Amino acid sequence: MFRKDLALVSLIIAILALMVIPLNQQILDVLITVNISLAILLLMVAIYLRNPSDFSTFPSVILIGTAFRLALSIGTTRLILSEADGGQIIETFGDFVVSGSVAIGLVIFLIITVVQFLVVTKGAERVAEVGARFALDSMPGKQMSIDADLRAGNIEQEEANLKRTRLDKDSQFFGAMDGAMKFVKGDAIAGLIIIMINLIGGIAVGVTIHGLSFGGAVSVYSLLTIGDGLVAQIPALIMSLCAGMIVTRAANDENADLGSDIFKELIADYRVPGIASVVIFGMAFVPGFPRMIFIAVAVTLLVASFGLRKTHEIKEAEQAKSLKEAEAKEKKAEEKASVGEPSDRLVCQISKDLSDRINIKALQSDLNNMFSDLNVSRGITFPIAGIAVSETLHTGRVSIELDGVPIHKREIPVGMFMVAGDQDTVSLMGATEQEVKKETWLDTPILWVNDSYISAANNLKIDTYNLEYKLAELIFRTYEQHLGALFSKREFDTIYEIASKQDSESVKALEESLSKPVIFQILRYLIEDGVPLKPLRLVIDSLTYWNQINEGAGPVLLAECLRGSMKRQLCHFIAGDNAVLGVAMVDPDLENLARHGLSEAKSSGSLSSLEGLIFEPEITDQLIGQFNKLQQTQNAENNQIAIVVSADLRRRLRSFLAVNRIHLPVLAPHELSPDVKTYPIELISIGNVGAQMIDDDYSESNVYSAIE
Structure with missing residues (x-):
């Protein structure tokens, strides 16, 4: 089995060994070939890279590559000075570039080195420095944005974790690149120093040790020195280009490679090559310029402009058609999703x-x-x-x-x-x-x-x-x-899934104390009473709290408690945007009469927690008449009206009205929100009937126990 960790350890040890162990020409040729090949391989990776941080190990690769090139330079310097021979590749590079003139060779080498040091490396270093600073400065804001999206339910917990991981990876990458560019800069400086050492030291060794004349020593060692410098600087230049392309690469949503992005953005506007062709065509008539070359380039750009214009028109027509179809589908999907x-x-x-x-x-x-x-x-x-x-x-x-x-x-x-x-x-x-x-x-x-x-x-x-x-x-x-x-398991599962995505920990905490069937029944009671189930986080947190306070309580009591926690949402839903609510109070004597009837029914064993109030037939008819009048007033004047009754009677009065087809909201006093302005409109009363009928079992101290 191939051990990648041992392979890296072996590579680093081999690099260190190159600095002290003399090598022959054949081994150096192999290592030089590997160095150039690796540089080209990294260049291809940089071109096809989708996102800069996808190559998170690049700073380490720069460090290892720099150490490898310096070790090679030490090995080649030792071979050149000791044997006046640097191997076939170095000799070929030097002979090809020098072309019989040492001055030409030195000028070309210096140009390559200066371009690498002052242009590519300096620019990439600055970009890496700014990128690292921006990545670190923007990190808190991006973290807050991820947390806000998670709380709003726009993303799931898993996606939020991935975004946080990506953010951390980006910040570490740009921070490491800021330091790694110092290696590239130092590599360029070291290359200049090494070529001067090779040239001066080679001439001195050639004259004093090998017995060459000064001219002969200059001829031999300048060729080998320039060849050695180019062999080291060309891979270093390629590495600098890789670093520059990676740190200047802006991430895109389409995950396209660098070449595709550049080409796409260059031809984004068909007018650009057309205008450029006119300018180049005018330059063809400058005296002394090769007219035919400029005209040929201008014609090429003009043809490209017409071709791009045609393609652009076809694409616009297709996009307009696709947009129209997408809008129709989206509208249909929105209608379907909303209802x-x-x-x-x-x-x-x-x-x-x-x-x-x-x-x-x-x-x-x-x-x-x-x-x-x-x-x-x-x-x-x-x-x-x-x-x-x-x-x-x-x-x-x-x-x-x-x-x-x-x-x-x-x-x-x-x-x-x-x-x-x-x-x-x-x-x-x-x-x-x-x-x-x-x-x-x-x-x-x-x-x-x-x-x-x-x-x-x-x-x-x-x-x-x-x-x-x-x-x-x-x-x-x-x-x-x-x-x-009509609230079924399908609607419940949808709500439960949304709540789990918004706050999975709170939902798990609720599941530990309440079963899903009980939660379903509580939500059904709330829906029957017209309580909006939003925000879901408040519903879950409040339900968890009240279940802890009233351990072992049934769904009815928990639903009533939950209404109090959501009084702002409940009153806003009833009152509407005007935030004004007419209140019809139930007379305390009538409440006492209702409690007396419930007490008698409880004593006889005929009381159900979901039944309404129990009155004599004539009292029932009188009450229905008053409530019907209230409902007609609300419909005729378009006013929002609510009935306010003690908490222990609220649900039973609501059931009493529903049975008699009266659809007015019923609130307990503690469910009135200070955000909604209330004004009294009527007192629901039947005179002095039952004023003396007060039952101790339904005192205010026993309000919540009386609900069930």
Whole structure:
């Protein structure tokens, strides 16, 4: 088995050995070839690198490469000075560059060295220094951004960990590159010093030891010195280019290589080569310039510009088409995501003739908008109510069904339209009583008027209702009244998954004390009561807290406690953006009467934690009348009204109202938020009945125990 760690150890030991062990020409030729090959290999890596930190070991590679080149320089210097021979590669490099002139060879070598030292290395060093500083300075901000995205639920915990790892890796890389560029700079300086030592020392050794004439020594050792310098400096220059390309490489989202990025950005605008061709064509007429060469280049750029323009137009057309298709898909996906899939549990059956009279598409669009608002306000994605055409329903009939059982039926008169108004409105249009049908639609009085009066209503600017919208509103309100029953495992699993992504630790802590079925039941109770389940973090944290305080408590008590923790969200949801809420207080005598009835029912063993309040029939009728009046006032004046009752009676009063089809929010005093302005509108009372009936079991000190 190949041990990579032992291979690296062996390589470093071999590099150190090169500095002290004399080598023959053949081994030096092999090592020089390896040095040049490795430099070219690193250049290819730099060109095809997607992200600078993907080559995190590059600073270490620079250090090892620099040590390897210095060891080779020591070995070649020893061979040149001792035997006046540096091997075939060094001799060939020197002979090829010198071309019979020592001066030419020295000038070329100095140019290469100066370019490497003053241009490439100096620039790369500065970029690495600035990159390291920016990476370290921006690290806290990037960490905070990752934490904010995680808290907001935009990313998962696993993705956040990957981002943190990448950030740490980037900062370490640029910090290491800042130091590694000092090795490259030192390598260039060492190359200059070594060539001077080789040249002066070689001439001295040649004259004093080998008995060469001064001219002969200059000829031999200058060729070998320049060859040795080029053999060392060319790989060093390539290494400097690699470092420069890596530290100046900006990471991109497309993970493209450097060549692809450069080419793409050069031809991004087809006008660039066109304008350049005009300038170059003008330069062709400068006296003394090779005219045909400039014209050929100008024509080439002009042809490229026309080609790029054509490609650009085709690409723009394709992008416009793709964008249009993507927008359509996105819109469809957003609608689907915001309202969920059509429900197979709550279905609105409409008769065949009614489906021909109304615009099903408009009805569906209105439903989508209503359900989208519902899901945003409640923090849950509920499925939209389904619409089906029934062949068996009678003419003009609508039947809203829950799990196959009708829960609301309605007849839409044939040949009539819906009008807002009273008898005076009818008289104004000139319609007779026989041509008008009075009805209550969602607790609001409306009139059905014969279609022959549509023109008269429009001319008189009388308010008429859009049938599709009113029907969508009817379906939606019916759906909203049964959200608790419609809250299924699918919605629960979705909420649970989102909560786990936002704060997995809190969810795990909650799971240790409460089972999923119990959590499901608590959330269902909250949904029935109209409590928005957002933010989810607050729901989970509050539920964990109240479960610890009330260890062993049931779902009903925990749901009631949770309402108090979410009073700001609850009151804002009820009051709306105006933050004003009308309050109808329940008379304390009436509360005592209710407690007395509950106490008697408890004594007889007939009390259920989910039953409503128990009154005498005449008192029940009187209360229903008062509550109905409140509901009509809310619908007529479009005011937001809530009933306030003691905490121990809140849930039972809510159930009492729901059974009697009264849909007003019921709050306990501690659930009123200071962020919402409240004003009294009515006292729910039935006189002095039951004022003396106070039961000790339902005292204020026993409020929460009385809930269940």
